[in-house]
Structures are given as structure tokens and as C-alpha cells.
Amino acid sequence: MSAKSADAPRPRAADPKKVHIADTVMTRYNWYKHVDWLNVFFILGIPFYGCVQALWVPLQFKTAVWAVIYYFFTGLGITAGYHRLWAHCSYSARLPLRIWLAAVGGGAVEGSIRWWARGHRAHHRYTDTDKDPYSVRKGLLYSHLGWMVMKQNPKRIGRTDITDLNEDPVVVWQHRNYIKVVVFMGLIMPMAVAGLGWGDWWGGFVYAGILRIFFVQQATFCVNSLAHWLGDQPFDDRNSPRDHVITALVTLGEGYHNFHHEFPSDYRNAIEWHQYDPTKWSIWIWKQLGLAYDLKQFRANEIEKGRVQQLQKKIDQKRAKLDWGTPLDQLPVMEWDDYVEQAQNGRGLIAIAGVVHDVTDFIKDHPGGKAMIKSGLGKDATAMFNGGIYYHSNGAHNLLSTMRVGVIRGGCEVEIWKRAQKEGVEYVRDGSG
């Protein structure tokens, strides 16, 4: 956020024995020590100043258009540059594009690439844990801007490897000259374009400068808050990241965040053509222009596997809530003759596929009529039920399974009958059969 916090995660001369303020309880006497006032000034104070100024400074049409354009430039600096290029190396960029992204990304006033990408890598590696610098588990507001407004113990944040970033001269240069970059790209540049272009210096400063910074900041902060809070989890529900079109619209396409956390090395966040991901579209265009190359995509096979597994999980949850009838191995075993006798004594029993069902309460509701179902009571109705008279629907089979009360020893009637013959036992068929 500031030159100070840009370096914050690397405590240099801190006394290791001294307790960090973030590790002490906040009270009505020490709360102001918990606040990072410099960041409050950058994130809330300056926008407030911009709002006040806006009361006096009239908004010209050209300046408004320029502010929106510059909003997209600086926003893409964060999403395509800071995020997908440097934090995730999901594609490679040639020097001119890297310089451009480092410049406009700086104009978004969200800290240097080096500081930002380091924290972001920790966020991915330790998502939702205490080592995550902007864990949503600490509250939506905390993940949105609390983590910058309140002091954090830099030692708490997970360690990540940023050797690759230290080897990129653009990153190093931007980090060293961060304040100059912010002042120039954040304020002077938008002001100068409006001023030299159509003489609206103050408008450029207030609208394309300060207020535009505010909107870009709030929009990109949404990736840390909204994207971990609103939407579906089509790829994994282990952690908080979620996919939602609203977040995507606000964040230049970073809203498919469940996908992104699962496949962070993919240069896309949205994989469907109809989803809104202008960051992806920009990278693709840069590729066509020869400015970007080596765009990485996770294998489609693995992406689909994740989706299938997640769907499976949801189905299993639904399945567990439904009544599938007593499992066969938990049913009492019945003799065929007992079954026939009980049915003759008026119990509404029907044997289908070797299982006895009690349909007493269902007879009057049978969509095929009382007569039909009654004709099967006390008999082996397997064939009748499975097409002999009516080829029952899947729904009917499901319903049937909820009415199980026993299994016939030896299976269905014919088997019993055959066996009886083989064993020489005379088998008495039910007279009404």
C-alpha cells in the first residue's frame, strides 16, 4: 500500500523478544496503536478528500471517459500484471508489456509488485489459515481492507519463494522506485492527460486520479473478500474461494475464484467462452500482438475431473438425506410359505425380485389401480411388475424399495420351486396362483 507496508513482511531490525502489537488484545486504550494510520490515510483518507473535492470540481464528459479508460488500464495492471503474470507466472510477457504493466499496476496504488505477489502467494499457499494475509475466516471486512488498515505481525504471514521476482529487473526497479511510480502513474499521469488534452487539470486530478484509485482499489479488494464469500464451488469446497459472475463483473474477470484457487497457474479465470474475463481476453490479445507468450492452461482432463468430483460430492450429500429403504442385508429372512400365509391373512404383502414389500397403505393410491396391485399380493410379482403387465418406471422401483420388509429365503418363487423339485420335496402351490 505504501512504501512502508511494501516492505512490511520483511522485518529488519525488529526485536524478536518484543511482542508485536497485533498479538496483543485490542482495548479502548490501545486500539489506535492497532491501526495502521498510514494505510488508513491511503485507502480511506485520500478517497474522502477526493469526494470532498468532487463537490467543487465539475465533472467534464471527456474527463469521465478518460477516468473510466484509466480505470481499466490500472485495473488490468493489477489483474493481468501483478496477479496473473507476476504472482502466478501463468504466462510470460516481453519487456515492453512488463514495463507497461508495472507502470499502470503502480498507478492502482496497491503496493509494489514484489510486496503484492509475495502476500498473494502466501494467500494461495495458506488459504484460510492464520498464515493467509487476508484470510476471509477473519471476517469479510477484514479480508476486504481490514488486513491493511489494521497492523499485522509480518512474522505470522506464511513464507513464500519469490526468487523469480527478484530476478526480474522490472519488478526490482518498480519496488525500489515505488513512491515515484505511485505519484507519477497514480496522479500526475491521469492529471496530465486531462490537463494537456482538454485543459481539465483539476478534473483529471480528482476524477481520473483520486476517485479512480479509490474505485480500482475497492474493485480489486473484492477478489479477497467477495470472491471468498459469494457464489458456487464447482471445483473444490475444501476452502472458501467461490465463483460468481457479480464478482467477475466487478474485478475484470477475477470472480471465477474457485477455479482460480484450484488451478492458479492457468492464465484464465473463466474457462467458458460466455463468462466475463476481460483480463484473459487482454492477455490473449497481447499474445496475438507478440507481447505475451507461453499462456498456461491446466489440462482440461484434470479440470473436468475436479468438476465431476465436486458434483459427486454434492450428489452424495443429497443421497444421504433421502430414504432408500432398508438395505437388503438388514432385512429379516422369510420363508416363502410364511409370506404366502401372511398375505392370505390380509397383510398387503407382495414379493418382487426375492424381496417382500408391505404395500398395505399403498394399494388405494396405486396409479395402476387397486385391482392390478391386489392381483400380485401373496404371489411372486416380479414379472408382472417388470413388464409382464406394466413396465414400471424408475420412480415406481424407488418407491417399492421404501416398502421392503423382508427377503425370501432362496430368492424368487421359481427358484424355490425348482429346488424343491430337485430335493424331492413336494411343493404346494397356492391355490389362487
Add this chain to the structure above:
Amino acid sequence: MSAKSADAPRPRAADPKKVHIADTVMTRYNWYKHVDWLNVFFILGIPFYGCVQALWVPLQFKTAVWAVIYYFFTGLGITAGYHRLWAHCSYSARLPLRIWLAAVGGGAVEGSIRWWARGHRAHHRYTDTDKDPYSVRKGLLYSHLGWMVMKQNPKRIGRTDITDLNEDPVVVWQHRNYIKVVVFMGLIMPMAVAGLGWGDWWGGFVYAGILRIFFVQQATFCVNSLAHWLGDQPFDDRNSPRDHVITALVTLGEGYHNFHHEFPSDYRNAIEWHQYDPTKWSIWIWKQLGLAYDLKQFRANEIEKGRVQQLQKKIDQKRAKLDWGTPLDQLPVMEWDDYVEQAQNGRGLIAIAGVVHDVTDFIKDHPGGKAMIKSGLGKDATAMFNGGIYYHSNGAHNLLSTMRVGVIRGGCEVEIWKRAQKEGVEYVRDGSG
């Protein structure tokens, strides 16, 4: 459709030896014998006459409104009366409502209740087979109106039980006086309302009568064609019925036809509140008015089971198309020392959870960096991979399984090491371990 076809499925004095025209091949010489000219006149001729008349007869606003109202009345006569009440007994109706539905249903000119419900029961019992009177397997146009326009052998159509209908005096009376009902409710009534109401006798005849009949017919025919052709199959895909909102909009809510074929005894076709099913809403209102009772709903448990099973089927289909890696039991067994040796000889092998993976081609793509993954080659990287260094995502696990090349005899390294100790064999640890 007509008094004649209303009785068609019950051949009375037909010579059983004579081949029915529908069972002969259609040629350029006998095609006109295949056509049911009476139905052509009713379904196509009269609407054509209406269109011609519409050229001369001006459409008054009041008549237009009345035609639309009468369209809904007669349409509901078919959907709520013929279909859900009489064909499926999905609710019970008191005498006044039954008379009303028999009257307006007759005004839709689609045959008597008795004829219609008999065919419809056959359609449900023998869906998509040759015994289905309007099987979509014979073509979309055939299921829409071809089955009425072309002669059918009534003996081919599946037999169904309509004893309950023969016991309903309203049904019997309507069947006996069908022509009178059609003329009165189809033409005289709409004409008289417009004529006596605002003096537009001709408009009432052409618009609220003839053209309204045409639209009601075409709309309800869509249940047999469109509903078996367009949309999803959320409950069962054994047969052709499908759910689609467009069909629902056209057919007063009969478009959730996959649900309907699976649970025909349910008075609803749409089970979600936000789906369009005005027929269901009407029945529900009649219930509040005391005109209808005993509205049947299939058990929610069974409905959800159908949905879950169908989803499961789709997932299984997707799953089968993906590469899940060689199943463990088909992998060659490797000795731990062979594994270590091969890895030292430069093959990119890594053992995780007792399985050897060949990651040679993946090293350069590893999102965690080349160094990380290389540090696991030739070792037991189970712990590293599962959180020791990085708690890999589900996606990473999926990817890993596609790289399987062997299983280690005896499991992971520690187990082998322990066993070696127990067996008194000195186990030489890899120097770099």
C-alpha cells in the same frame, strides 16, 4: 378429433382377415387412402377457412380479448380436465367442475374425453413403442398431427383400462353427445358471447371460434411433439419425454413432461414454484373453492431419488470419458531400490503414497517450481506432497494419478525400512536422503 375417430380405437365390425390400410406400403397410387380426410378437414381445412375469412372480417378489440380468454378456458379443459383429471386421475373434481371441464374441453375440438384419455393412457403405458398412438419415434410431425391426419390401425394401439371413465356419467354423456358439444362449445358459444355481448357475431365465429380452435389444437399437440423432443431429462432418460420452459409456455404448463411421464399421477407438472404451470395453479384454486379435492403428489423422497439417480448417470458418463490414470491393480510392482536407482539414472520418478510416478515431462511445468519437484525425485515424497512442503490441491492429486507407472512392493519407504530392520536386513539409505 371427430365422432368417427373418437370411436376409432374400438373396431366393431371390421373383418379380421382384411389387412388394414395403415399396414400396407404407401405408394403414389394409394397414398390418398392412407389419409384420414375427415381429420384433415377438422385440423387443417377449417383453420384454413378461418384464415381466409379473417381477410374480410375485422378483428375487434373486445373479440380479441374474448378469444384469448376462451383460448385459456378451452385449453384448461384439455390440460386440467382431459389430461390431469380424466386420463391420470391426479385429483378429484366435484360435479359442477366436471361438467365445466367436459364442456370447455369439448370446445377445444380434440375428440371426446373417453377417446382422448384411452389413447393417452396407451401413450403413457407404451411410450415410444409401436403401441404408443403418437410415438415421437415416428417423427416429430407424426407425433404432432401426423397420427391424426394419417390413418392408424386401431388394433396396433396398446390396450388400456378405462373402466373408471365408463363409470363417470359426465364422460359417458359427453362421449354420446360429442358432436353437439363440439358445435355448441366450439363455435356457437364463442360466437354468441361476442354477438350478444357487442354485436360481433362474425368476429366471434372466426376469431374466438375457428382460429381459437386452431391455436388450442396446435398448442396441445405440442405436448405430444415438442415435449418429447426439446429439453432436459432430469428424472429419467429411458424414454423421450423432456422438460422445457418453451413447451410449458405453449401448453399451459404441460412442458415439464419428463417429470410428468415419470410421475403421471402427480397433479403438478412443474414442481418448482418459479416454473410456469397455470394448469396446476388452476387446480389449486379450484381446491380452495371446494371444487377439487384429493390432489395427488408423488412423494418428494421418490422425486428427489429420481433426480439424484439421473444426475449420477450423467456424472458417470462424464467420468468414463476422462483419464483417471492406470488403476493401481494394473500397475507393475517395483522394488524400492529399483525405483531409487532409476531415478538416480535420470528418469524423473517420484514415489508418493507407495505409487511411483513419472513426472519427467512435468518438471518444467510444475507450478511450485522445478527445484521443489526435483527435490522429491528418487525419494518418498508422500509427506512433502501432502502438506510437508505444500498441501497440494485436489487438482494436483488428480494430475498426479495420470502419471502413475508402478507401485512399490511393500508400500512407502518407512514401512520398507521398518520391515528391513525387523527382518535383520541392513537397509542402505540413499546418500542424498
